[in-house]
Amino acid sequence: xxxxxxxxxxxxxxxxxxxxxxxxxxxxxxxxxxxxxxxxxxxxxxxxxxxxxxxxxxxxxxxxxxxxxxxxxxxxxxxxxxxxxxxxxxxxxxxxxxxxxxxxxxxxxxxxxxxxxxxxxxxxxx
Amino acid sequence: xxxxxxxxxxxxxxxxxxxxxxxxxxxxxxxxxxxxxxxxxxxxxxxxxxxxxxxxxxxxxxxxxxxxxxxxxxxxxxxxxxxxxxxxxxxxxxxxxxxxxxxxxxxx
Numbered sequence: 001x002x003x004x005x006x007x008x009x010x011x012x013x014x015x016x017x018x019x020x021x022x023x024x025x026x027x028x029x030x031x032x033x034x035x036x037x038x039x040x041x042x043x044x045x046x047x048x049x050x051x052x053x054x055x056x057x058x059x060x061x062x063x064x065x066x067x068x069x070x071x072x073x074x075x076x077x078x079x080x081x082x083x084x085x086x087x088x089x090x091x092x093x094x095x096x097x098x099x100x101x102x103x104x105x106x107x108x109x110x111x112x113x114x115x116x117x118x119x120x121x122x123x124x125x126x
Numbered sequence: 127x128x129x130x131x132x133x134x135x136x137x138x139x140x141x142x143x144x145x146x147x148x149x150x151x152x153x154x155x156x157x158x159x160x161x162x163x164x165x166x167x168x169x170x171x172x173x174x175x176x177x178x179x180x181x182x183x184x185x186x187x188x189x190x191x192x193x194x195x196x197x198x199x200x201x202x203x204x205x206x207x208x209x210x211x212x213x214x215x216x217x218x219x220x221x222x223x224x225x226x227x228x229x230x231x232x233x234x
Contacts, residue, residue: 035223044213044225044226044227044228045162045164045170045213045215045225045228046225047221047222047223047224047225050221050223058220058221058222059221060221060222061222094169094170101175101176101179103157103158103176106156108156108158110158110175110176110217110218111217112160112172112175112215112217113160113162113170113172113215114172114181114182116169116170116171117169118168118169119169
């Protein structure tokens with residue numbers, strides 16, 4: 001059974017740092033793309049970062065240069081190192097696994113989030 | 127960046143009625159669009175991918191259609207557990223991966 005369990009959230013002052021973890025089971029994090037998606041209180045979903053299975057990483061403009069996504073294959077865990085935190089980073093942070101769908105007409109491989117963790121709340125406030 | 131605009135923002139219907147939710151993209155995403163359902167305090171759940179394919183375990187009352195810039199999620203006959211927030215998401219042109227702002231489906 002696929003499971004994703006996030007941890008590491010909490011209250012931090014503006015300018016501070018946190019590291020979120022996402023422990024995976026039922027699959028290996030190196031076998032697919034993995035993302036972090038956040039949701040500010042009462043707001044919609046915002047993609048934050050993605051770790052490509054080949055090792056490339058991608059970031060939303062709002063976090064580039066401050067957040068770093070990484071993974072540890074030995075622990076089967078995805079991480080999000082968050083530095084220089086701002087009040088607008090306050091949100092529930094979800095990790096999500098991609099699954100791949102190949103379009104037989106175009107040959108394009110689209111990816112969608114098929115499994116999500118339960119989320120961990122990050123609050124940035126003085 | 128592809129912007130996804132969902133309408134309406136809120137939809138008020140009764141159980142047993144048909145729900146039609148819309149998602150419009152600022153440029154073509156071909157058919158690479160997904161729909162997610164989110165209930166309060168829960169993570170989103172994948173309902174539809176590639177515009178019209180149901181994800182595993184999703185009831186047949188959920189269907190998706192559309193291509194290019196205009197997409198629709200239809201729930202043929204609402205069950206009490208279907209009242210939630212629904213998001214569309216595109217995976218054609220990324221990064222960034224973008225979501226619509228959501229449609230809240232509430233009980234009338």
